[in-house]
Amino acid sequence: MASRLGRVAGVTIGDVAAAARVSRSTVSRAFTRPQLLSPATVEHVLTTAARLGYVGNQAARALSTGRFGNIAVVVPDIANPFFPPLVRSLQLAAESADLAVFLGDSDESAEREAKLIARLAPQVEGFVLASPRLSEQLIRELAATRPVVLVNRDLDGIARVLIDSSGGMTEAVLLLKKLGHQRLAYLAGPRDSWSDGQRRTTLARVSEQAGLTVEVIETGRPSYAAGRDSVAAIVRSGATAAIAFDDVVSQGVLAGLEVRGISVPADFSLVGCDDTLAALTSPALTTVSAGAASAGAAAAKLLISLLETPDSGRTAAGGSAGPAPGHGGDVGGAGGACVRIGTHLVVRGTTAVARAGVVT
Amino acid sequence: MASRLGRVAGVTIGDVAAAARVSRSTVSRAFTRPQLLSPATVEHVLTTAARLGYVGNQAARALSTGRFGNIAVVVPDIANPFFPPLVRSLQLAAESADLAVFLGDSDESAEREAKLIARLAPQVEGFVLASPRLSEQLIRELAATRPVVLVNRDLDGIARVLIDSSGGMTEAVLLLKKLGHQRLAYLAGPRDSWSDGQRRTTLARVSEQAGLTVEVIETGRPSYAAGRDSVAAIVRSGATAAIAFDDVVSQGVLAGLEVRGISVPADFSLVGCDDTLAALTSPALTTVSAGAASAGAAAAKLLISLLETPDSGRTAAGGSAGPAPGHGGDVGGAGGACVRIGTHLVVRGTTAVARAGVVT
DNA sequence: ATGAAAGCGCTAACAC
């Protein structure tokens, strides 16, 4: 029994039924399938319910229907400025589909991520996994169970939204070239990050085409300190411009540069990524926009559409039978849809014409 | 019926019971009250359950017990850098009490906040309301229903954690005085914000005692733009130092100052609040630490303790019968506990000795 | 168009 008074407020469907002098089914229908009832009845029931302050019990509904009306978004670190806008727009979009959202913070650990997912799974209809650290296998297992949308992780056959930084990256390289820079440094992100992989690749390709050299400087987990501490390596490399994995690293570089009396952009050009902090600082950072907010909205939309098409979301049994891999753009309605968000360069205060020989 | 296959995976307690050749109650007990069973049985049941991949159905459990194992945290804007660390530590703390957390973003609107709460209430055991925009009355109504913990909102009789900026603010004023500043400006926050109120009051009091004048400059909703645009007013005021409502505003001021060729800290001193961005920028901001993370952890702890003491959390019927108001510190276990988080000044790069007459 | 009744998966008296 549930007699203990830890119980939800407590106007039940039965109370409404009694007050409205109809059966419980009628009350239920008034909410879920009003077209089956006479308008008068619906009106009457709804009014009564409102008067009594009736709120359907989600748990009971879920028990009966198997639908919870909840989704979960899990991120590696909500304090990383990339994620809040994403989560925010996701939540706002979910709200308009009347979905409540659980937030899980995995603290950058695959293990915690798995635990969180297991904990949340039984009360959630679908997941948005942003930059998941989880192994591909586990993700596929989960996706076989219920709709999953990935953000910035590219697993064939699973719905995902990818922030494609190649556009912005390319623009950045081209701009730096035009400004006369010849040696670039890339302050890399975590090796297992899809975004970092994509950025490395693009950078290598475009720089080569443009006839520039790019030195990759590893920073491990990206942070202000990591950026600041890699300035020595940057200087050593002889680069006159750097592109950082994200804005936080970029700020660190800025600080490190300043300590050495290298002024930006006079002596050195700097480009960040994600546009998370870039507009908020002084000098404002030149950066590659990332549209985290659009990604959040897109992920929500994708998940919602998966939820609506009855048995989508669960991946097909096999796993290799997809269409031509590496395709871009939307795959209409399919469980393995992939939406790519384009990026561009936002030029602000930290890039300028190269002053040959100033650095080193 | 719930025949539709939108259903959760599907190993039920009955399946486990059958497989283990015991009754359903035994299976249930093996999980919830193992001490009531013989160790052998427990072992046996648990093994069987694991083998079958049994996961308890949260909805059913909730329906039966009235406990959901969920809490909700609602914030006005998760993209405001003050909140992510708070939410993060809250979530981490909740996790260790095996509570899942819903996130609600009210988009700074009292109305949306109310809607969110109503939507979440039926599947949540308690709320953490961070800087709620909701009316006092609505908050009290909610708190009469279930445990509620407020952050940065001071309602007598309701559990709350308050970030007390008076410590840090006082230190800031004293430091500025020592550096020779005599006219201060305060870039104010929203009038209905508890934090802003506290900061204004402290500032007025301490400045007076220290013999300094402080000009309050209203900025409305605090933002980078608001800070930047209020530089004209700052200059007009003749202040040689400013304290901003938060770090974001502070960065705006920094930018605005720079445009006018006023250099910080050489010509002007600047103090931020909350330490959200301050350490990540260049120059690093002198700021009043806010311990948003500690606040999150404290709020979680408070809510958890409320959840554990059977009928706490619901406020007493009346509402005025509390003990002496305005007390500080913990009130052990009571529903109206108030924990205050102290703050201090973190001196970084944006404060220096006043250069009389440089500004204006 | 509406009511009656069964049952979702679980917990908690209450027997034994």
Place this chain on the structure above:
DNA sequence: GTGTTAGCGCTTTCAT
């Protein structure tokens, strides 16, 4: 120590 039984509040056939 373990089984039996009665619901938690809701949706949904199936009758009417």
